[in-house]
Amino acid sequence: EVQLVQSGAEVKKPGESLKISCKASGYSFSSYWIGWVRQMPGKGLEWMGIIFPGGSETRYNPSFQGHVTMSADKSKSTAYLQWSSLKASDTAIYYCARRYYGSGSHAAPDSWGQGTLVTVSS
Amino acid sequence: EVVLTQSPGTLSLSPGERVTLSCRASQSVSSNFLAWYQQRPGQAPRLLIYATSSRASGIPDRFGGSGSGTDFTLTISRLEPEDFAVYYCQQYGSSVETFGQGTKVEIK
Numbered sequence: 001e002v003q004l005v006q007s008g009a010e011v012k013k014p015g016e017s018l019k020i021s022c023k024a025s026g027y028s029f030s031s032y033w034i035g036w037v038r039q040m041p042g043k044g045l046e047w048m049g050i051i052f053p054g055g056s057e058t059r060y061n062p063s064f065q066g067h068v069t070m071s072a073d074k075s076k077s078t079a080y081l082q083w084s085s086l087k088a089s090d091t092a093i094y095y096c097a098r099r100y101y102g103s104g105s106h107a108a109p110d111s112w113g114q115g116t117l118v119t120v121s122s
Numbered sequence: 123e124v125v126l127t128q129s130p131g132t133l134s135l136s137p138g139e140r141v142t143l144s145c146r147a148s149q150s151v152s153s154n155f156l157a158w159y160q161q162r163p164g165q166a167p168r169l170l171i172y173a174t175s176s177r178a179s180g181i182p183d184r185f186g187g188s189g190s191g192t193d194f195t196l197t198i199s200r201l202e203p204e205d206f207a208v209y210y211c212q213q214y215g216s217s218v219e220t221f222g223q224g225t226k227v228e229i230k
Contacts, residue, residue, distance in 0.1 A: 045210055047219040101172040108157040108172035
């Protein structure tokens, strides 16, 4: 069974750094792109970017590039999303998802993590 | 960037009714790479339809997708109680992927 298990909720202050994780199981982690999606409180879904764990290729939404970094550790079957300096506006739920239906990076996600709530407040 | 506009914003319906949700793109969606998701409160999104009209694994056949170019539709043939949720479309054909703003289907 394919599973993506995300790290737990975080409460941080503005300016702090953070790295959240998405641990995959039940499939070959290196073979499928992983995407990240943001959902701010009471709002819709926003596409942040995708990473290919097999080669660490990435594609970012320009709206997020430079503020977040996606990475992956094949040895741990885990993808990461990190910030070096959080802002209050980063408060949101962050989802990871395996990209499955399609070819290459243009594939729709079949499995989603449960989401990680990040709260940034002074 | 491809802007997706969903309509209507909210639908108030009764169980058993037929639902048609619209997703209009600001430019043609490459290779008809258009997906639909359902999100219930407190849950992660769930893929319903990919590549415009293909149902994801385990999705009931009351869900159907159609369209091409810039106009896409999600149809629910007969609403079940568990279908009351928010629905999003997403295009994943361009280098910057985008979601629509969502349509809420609520109980009348």
